[in-house]
Amino acid sequence: MRVLVANIEEVFREAAARWTLMAYFILSSLFIIVFASAVNLDIVDGALAGAKLFGQSVQSRDMATGTVRIEDLVSGFEGVFAPILFVVGIFLAIFSTAHLVPRLQEKGTIDLYLSRPVPRIPLLLSRYVAGMTLASLNVLYLVGSIWLIVVWKTEVVHFRFLLSGGIIIFAIATLLALAFLIGVVTSSTAVSIMGSYGIFFLTMILAAHKQIEAALTNPIWIWMVKTLYWSLPKTFELQMMVYSFVAQKELPEQINNGVGLPIATTAAFAIGCLALASWLFKKKEF
Amino acid sequence: MSEFAIETQELRKTFTTPFSSRAVTALDGVSLSVGRGEVFGLLGPNGAGKTTTVKILLDLTRATSGSASILGTPTSDPESRRRVGYLPEGHRFPGYLTARQTLSIFGRMSGIDKEMVEKRAMPLLERLRIAEWADIRVKKFSKGMVQRLGIACSLIHEPEVLFLDEPTDGVDPVGRREIRDLLKEEAAKGRTIFLNSHLLSEIELMCDRTAILRKGTIAAMGRIDELTRRGTTYKIKATGTPDNLVEALTAAGASIEKMNGHMVLNVRDVEHLNELIDSLRASGAMLHELTPVRSSLEDVFVDLVRATDGEGTPASTREVN
Known part of the structure; x- marks a missing residue:
């Protein structure tokens, strides 16, 4: 536990000293400010009289009749912003934490850590937990702030957005x-x-694996696409899940495997990566 | 409980390159033992295997064969490092931490709680003369100050065994003396110190015993005075010696050379020396001084390093006791 706390403290001190925390806060705040100023709702007697997004009126047949429920509109806004937050959150998180292992393994630094009575796997995993703590706090700040702005502007409380x-x-x-x-x-x-970014984009493409497979004739290539799809994380599906969960819509047609398999295979990929990283780190000579 | 603080047996380490049949032997059967409370020095030219030996002892790298233990615990067990402090060569503390934060983080990773670290940090920084820099980021430190912080970091959990790789590297002469004094104080407290240094004077001034590594083998090991004693050569100062002394001693199987008011006597062994002294005194001479002639540690080191395999004393077999 001491090792974990010491690692988390070090990661946060580094993030603060290297302006990562500040950059995280500024970028996230910018996004929040853009959102807060872009969404302009006109509510009269609890009903939506008009809505503007980036200064443009949002037209809707139902809105014209004045029968649109504000809850539906908020769900729509949140459904659009949650997938954007998914991408922003991931990019910021990876950019600010990917150095944790390479910097640990630098000559002259690794000796200082490995000469302590700490087994290597807990050392590596405590860095992982430290990185995740930093990234999670930023996601909470991003999502939580936007959620609060929506609640403040519309008085509509959708916990689904927060849970996304x-x-x-x-x-x-x-x-x-x-x-x-x-x-x-x-x-x-x-x-x-x-x-990490490469795999993120590759899996976005592989989400259309059925169409890709249909276009291929060579069975080896078809097998390769299938294998890649099932062995890599399902980031596109997760993004769609965020949208469907927040907007309370059905999953898009291309995600015809339900939510269970994408989540399970993505979790298996993460566990596999961590297990392999731990094993290699344990075996590595410095 | 093991009687030795550090023990290695037939350590071998071969580095291989992936996809290549080339292999480099860094260690070739290194066996040594360091007693508890002993100050032990490891000398050797670049590439002799000093750092590899220390890295194996700290499980940073693994031996191809052989075994190593610290305080009786195999080095593969992380617990073997609980009572160990290490100052690596060319260490790089995170520059964004202050000296106090560095001691706090690495102290806790060594198994002591935050309160204990806070209690020990300032007295330790004061001893190392960097107390006024306690709350300054390490990136602002000079090389000598970083070195002092490294020593503080290796001592913060009050280890029983200290591994120091070039502890005075980058430190000015006054600072070197201060660090040496501090390490002597630590040795006096009963800590075992394993010193890895290129500075022969440092080894001479600090170590109880020394091993000289050459091409991955121990070329010599023993106390400094034993290593530097030049075999059976003695310096004699005497008065009232007979005129035919040189001839008499030569006839008795010794060689003698007169120089600057004293004589340099080369004998077969200690018994031979005693026989010659007896006959000298019997002839009426008065003995004022009899001392073994010593080489400097540098002479011993250079001779051993220059010696090629198969010439002179075989590597790893010459041990002075």
């Missing part, structure tokens, strides 16, 4: 596990970031 932060944190946990694995192998922050 959990899915974002889950996606970050998965990609950070991958960044840790790449970091242990390469000791390079740049490669860790590139690898």
Whole structure:
């Protein structure tokens, strides 16, 4: 426990000293300010009389008749912003925590840590928990602030939007596990970031694996696409889940595997990455 | 409980490159034991295997074969490092931490609680003369100050065994003396100190025993005075010696050379020396001084390092007791 607390403290001190915390706060705040100023709702007697997004009136047939429920409109706004927060949250988190392992493994630094009576796996995992704590707090700040703004402007309380932060944190946990694995192998922050972002975009493409497979004729390529799809995390599906969960809509048609399999295979990928990173770190010679 | 603080047996380490048949042997059967409370020095030229030995002892790297233990616990067990302090060569503390924060974080990672670290930190920084820098970030420190902080960090949990790799590297001469004095104080408290240094004077001034590594093997090991004693050569100062002394001693199997008011006598062994002294005194000479002639540690070191395998004393077999 002492090791975990010491690592979390060190990660936060580093984030503060290197302006990461400040950059995190400023970027997130900018996003929140843009959201707060972009959404302008005109509510009369608890009913929505008009809505503007970035100064443009949002037109709706139901709105014209004045029968649109404000709850529905808020769900719509939140449904649009939650997937954006999903991407913003992941990018900020990976960018600010991917260095944790490469910097630990630097010559002259690693000796200071490994000469302590701490087994290597708990040392690595405590860095992971420290990174996740930092990233999770930022997601909570981002999602929580926007949620509060919506509550303040509309008096509509949708806990689903707040809870969508959990899915974002889950996606970050998965990609950070991958960044840790790449970091242990390469000791390079740049490669860790590139690898994690690369997998993020690749899985976005692989979400259309059925269409890709249908377009392919070579069975080996079809098998490869299928294998990649099922072995890599399902970031696109998670993003769609955020949208569906917040907007209370059905999942898009292309996600025809339900929510169970994407979540389970993504979790398996994260656990696999962490397990492999731990094993390699334990075996590694410095 | 093991009688030794540090023990290695037939340590071998071979570095191999992936996808290549080339292999480099860094250690080739290193066996040594360091007693509790002893100050032990490890000398050797670059690439002799000093750092590899320390890294194996701290489980930073693994031996290809052989075994190593600290205070009786195998080095593969993280518990072996609970009572160990380590100052690596070229260490890099996170520059964003202050000296106090550095001691707090690494102290807790060594198993002591925050209150204890806070209690010990300032007295330790004062001893190392960096107390006024306690709340300044390490990135502002000079090389010598970082080195002092490294020593503080290795002592914060009051370890029984200290591994110090070039502890006075980058420190000015006055600072070196202060660090040496501090380490002597720590040794006097009963801590075992394993000193890895290129500075022969430092080893000479501090260590009870020394090992000289050459090409991954121990070329010599023993007390400094034993290592530097030049075999069976003695310096003699005497008065009232007979005129035919040189001839008489040569006839008795010794070689003698007169220089600057004293004689340098080369004998077969200690018994031979005693026979010659007896006959010298019997001839009416008065003995004023008899001392073994010593080489400097530098001479011993250079001779051993220059010696090639198969020439002179075989590597790893010469031990002086």
